[in-house]
Amino acid sequence: MKNNNSAGLGFTVIANKLGYKKDDYKSAIDWLKSFDDGKYAYLDSTKGQDVLYYGARYFEKTADEKIFVDNDFMADLTVINPGKVGNEYIKTVGHYHGYVPGTVVAYPEIYEAITDGFEYLLQSEPDGDGAVDVIWVVTSAGDKVVMPPNYGHVSMNFSNKPAIEMDIQKRDNPNQSDYSLFKEKVGGALIRTSDGLKENVNYKIKSIKIVKPLEKPDWGIIKDKLLYNSFIESPEKFEWLLKPQNYMFDLDELFEDIEI
Numbered sequence: 001m002k003n004n005n006s007a008g009l010g011f012t013v014i015a016n017k018l019g020y021k022k023d024d025y026k027s028a029i030d031w032l033k034s035f036d037d038g039k040y041a042y043l044d045s046t047k048g049q050d051v052l053y054y055g056a057r058y059f060e061k062t063a064d065e066k067i068f069v070d071n072d073f074m075a076d077l078t079v080i081n082p083g084k085v086g087n088e089y090i091k092t093v094g095h096y097h098g099y100v101p102g103t104v105v106a107y108p109e110i111y112e113a114i115t116d117g118f119e120y121l122l123q124s125e126p127d128g129d130g131a132v133d134v135i136w137v138v139t140s141a142g143d144k145v146v147m148p149p150n151y152g153h154v155s156m157n158f159s160n161k162p163a164i165e166m167d168i169q170k171r172d173n174p175n176q177s178d179y180s181l182f183k184e185k186v187g188g189a190l191i192r193t194s195d196g197l198k199e200n201v202n203y204k205i206k207s208i209k210i211v212k213p214l215e216k217p218d219w220g221i222i223k224d225k226l227l228y229n230s231f232i233e234s235p236e237k238f239e240w241l242l243k244p245q246n247y248m249f250d251l252d253e254l255f256e257d258i259e260i
C-alpha cells in the first residue's frame with residue numbers, strides 16, 4: 001500500500017517497509033516489530049498478523065542531522081499496521097523512560113500523529129499500592145502529543161489504514177527504556193477492543209481521563225505545522241525534552257477532557 005501522507009518528509013509506506021532515499025536519510029536505521037516480538041502485550045494473542053509495526057530510528061534528513069546531534073535530540077518514524085491481535089487494535093508494546101541523572105524525573109517525549117488513526121495510552125508509574133493514573137488521548141492528523149515525564153506510553157492504530165507517527169526525544173534515550181511493567185501486566189492499563197475501551201484486569205487503575213491534545217507554541221507544539229519542521233526551525237523551544245526537571249508539566253495545559 002502506498003501512502004501519500006509523507007508530509008514533505010520524502011518517504012512512502014509500501015507493504016511493511018518505509019521507502020526513502022538512503023542519501024536523504026544516511027543515518028536512518030530500519031526496524032520492524034513482528035507478531036512474535038510484540039504479542040506479549042495482548043491479553044488474547046492467539047491470532048494476529050506477521051508484522052505489527054515498523055519504522056526507522058534516526059529518521060533525520062542528512063542535511064539536518066547536525067541540528068539533531070548538536071542539540072542532543074533524535075527523531076523516529078513509526079508505522080502501525082491496521083488490524084487486530086485477538087480482538088484488540090494493533091499497538092506498540094509500551095515502555096517507561098529512564099530518569100534524568102540525579103533526579104526521579106523521567107525524560108518526556110513528543111509524538112506527532114502524521115495521519116489519522118492514532119490513540120495514545122499514557123499511564124503513570126505505579127504508586128505504592130501498584131495503582132496507575134490513565135490518560136487516553138484521542139487524536140486526528142497533525143496533533144502533537146506530549147508523553148509527560150514518568151508516564152509509560154503506547155501508540156495504537158484505530159483505523160483501517162497504516163497509521164504514521166513521528167517522535168522526537170533526547171538522543172539515544174530509547175536505550176534506557178523499560179518494558180518490564182508492560183510485559184508483566186500483559187500490555188497497558190487500558191486497551192481498545194472491538195467492544196470499546198476496556199480495563200486490563202492485571203492493573204489497579206486510580207483514574208481515567210479521556211482527552212485530546214492541546215497546542216503549546218512556546219514548546220514548539222503547533223497542530224498545523226509538521227513537528228519535524230518546528231524542531232529544525234527552533235530546536236531551543238524543545239529544551240523541555242532534555243531538562244524536564246526545569247519545567248512544569250501541567251496536564252490541564254497539555255490536554256483537554258473530551259467525551260467519546
Ligand SMILES: [Fe+2]
Nearest residue numbers: 095097109153
Ligand atoms: Fe518512549
